[in-house]
Amino acid sequence: MWHLLMEIVLLLTVAFVLGAIAQKLKQSAIIGYLMAGAVVGPLLFNAEAVRQVAELGVALLLFSIGLEFSFSRLRTLGSIALIGGTLQVIISLALFAILLIPFTDLSTAIAIGAMAALSSTAVVLRVLVDRAAIDSIHGRNALGILLLQDIAVVPLVLLVTVLSQGGSAGEIALHLGKTLGGAVILVVAFYLLFYHLVPRLLMAQGLFANRELVVLLAIIIALGSIWVAHALALSPALGAFLAGMLLAESPFASQIRSDIVSIRTLFVTLFFTSVGMLADPSWLVQHLQEVLIGLLLVFGVKTLIIYAIARFFNNGPVHALATGFTLAQVGEFSFVLAAAAFEGALINADQFAIVVSITILSLLFAPYTVVNAEKWALFVLTRLFRSKLQYSGKTPMNPQPDQMHVLIIGFGPAGQEVAQALKSHNVDSHVIELNPHTAAKAGQMDLHVHIGDATSSDMMNHIGSQAICAAVITLPDPKTCRDVIANLKLLLPGIPILTRSRYHRYSMDLKNRGATIVVDEESTVGQTLADNLITLMHKSNQDAMACALTGERSP
Known part of the structure; x- marks a missing residue:
């Protein structure tokens, strides 16, 4: 032996x-x-x-x-x-x-x-x-x-x-x-x-x-x-x-x-x-x-x-x-x-x-x-026909718009919201999700489901055979997001990548690693709270505002 x-x-x-x-x-x-x-x-x-x-x-x-x-x-x-x-x-x-x-x-x-x-x-x-x-x-x-x-x-x-x-x-x-x-x-x-x-x-x-x-x-x-x-x-x-x-x-x-x-x-x-x-x-x-x-x-x-x-x-x-x-x-x-x-x-x-x-x-x-x-x-x-042939070179067979797909990585609440919005606009989606029970929800929405790890190059290479026009990463872990971005940049170069950042301190790092758009949850939550507060202030007078802040109802 x-x-x-x-x-x-x-x-x-x-x-x-x-x-x-x-x-x-x-x-x-x-x-x-x-x-x-x-x-x-x-x-x-x-x-x-x-x-x-x-x-x-x-x-x-x-x-x-x-x-x-x-x-x-x-x-x-x-x-x-x-x-x-x-x-x-x-x-x-x-x-x-x-x-x-x-x-x-x-x-x-x-x-x-x-x-x-x-x-x-x-x-x-x-x-x-x-x-x-x-x-x-x-x-x-x-x-x-x-x-x-x-x-x-x-x-x-x-x-x-x-x-x-x-x-x-x-x-x-x-x-x-x-x-x-x-x-x-x-x-x-x-x-x-x-x-x-x-x-x-x-x-x-x-x-x-x-x-x-x-x-x-x-x-x-x-x-x-x-x-x-x-x-x-x-x-x-x-x-x-x-x-x-x-x-x-x-x-x-x-x-x-x-x-x-x-x-x-x-x-x-x-x-x-x-x-x-x-x-x-x-x-x-x-x-x-x-x-x-x-x-x-x-x-x-x-x-x-x-x-x-x-x-x-x-x-x-x-x-x-x-x-x-x-x-x-x-x-x-x-x-x-x-x-x-x-x-x-x-x-x-x-x-x-x-x-x-x-x-x-x-x-x-x-x-x-x-x-x-x-x-x-x-x-x-x-040489055979002794004339120039009409030839389009290496023109790729680009898919038509109705054949384009968006790749959603992670199908938690955020991923489900993205999928629902895309479906309302008749945009087809592929979903990568590691949890089979969560992935079953994507199947119920008639989406293309791939159960597995998005950080795997072989998994992403297989998805790459589809006509993917954009990728949305909804995973909460910043390290996993970095690995997925690296995979996408290597195997699906040129497509826009949108990702979430659970904490503000990771946003710039994800941007530097190739994300096209980074949604900073902490900044977004703070901005949303501020916008709602300003709207409330504009709609109420000073007394009504004071009542609202103290938990009382305006008369």
């Missing part, structure tokens, strides 16, 4: 160093993690044990993606997410399978086609967010398609598992029927457990306020769902994703996601380093020509497919091609499909090696294609 621990520490240390170097060079840290695995992998004696630990990272990643997935969020991304993302996965899988049929059997061609259909959520979203391009037209297109791809991972894993079992068409159909039957049982059981029982358990008095218990419960849910899926002979990834997806509709999703982010980061880092361990530099050098041809084929075919789909949904040619360049790479979940196919003898060692090599190289190039997507698209189309 101690040797395994030492090797994990060594692997994480090298991953940290190379990941930091990659970040310094303005590249994705994932590139550093992959390189760490390639460098350290040959030195490890317990490589298989490390890979088994890393599989937990994949499951936790899918659990957190399930927490991100909600039907309401998917609807906000429009038809290009729901329909375009589905078309992209199906068409890419089918076209790559057709191209591969002359070189291998149908089942293997379908499996490799499924691997090639996926793009890298981790790399693309990181680069888009870092460059503030997530709300550009091609950025929102990419976000919608990536979300559907992440959802598609689960049925694709099931597909690869069924194909690995081989047999005739009838036997494959029988295996598929059994798998789907097990999946239905899993969905029904998880629905009853995670959609009804767990939220009620979290609503129990004092339970949700204890962060340690929430973290523990989240880990139990994630790992328990993995085990149950395995016991039903289903993919552990399916169990993790379903558990997260069913919890996503509860108001606790953002806080659970925030609480497990550190643990997930550990295991996901191990996953990417374990992928790097699969790299075989000597094999790559010997088969460099085949790998490069495969890489160019994947980039070209995927770019054209996504371009056609984006054009079908009335995107301009530049934005459509930029979306294609952004999603042209092979994604991290392709490693999951490749590992399942290799373990099931669906692909051989050489096929596995070429898939891994193409995927790693595409991830290495992905940050460059995402960063330069618009520039390359404009260049290609201008």
